Amino acid sequence: MSDTGSVRLVAWVHGHVQGVGFRWWTRSRALELGLTGYARNTADRRVHVVAEGPRDRCEQLLALLRSGDTPGRVTLVVQDWGPAQGGLVGFDER
Incomplete structure (x- = not known):
């Protein structure tokens, strides 16, 4: 049984992930999954990802971040889970 309650995923993506289209790629995957x-x-060359939506879809995004099929080269993804906080509209590159 999958848990589809609304959650907040916070992920810190390490590796060569800046200047390679990684944020755009992440935004595209998140929008495909219906996440905000x-x-x-x-400044330390990581990418900070915050995504909210159903737990199973956030888990899918996390799996994609770790898949090896991203732009650049991901060496580590550290995640934290919490309750959705709301207030997010769409999925932005910042």
């Missing part, structure tokens, strides 16, 4: 949130570059 954003992907933004950080």
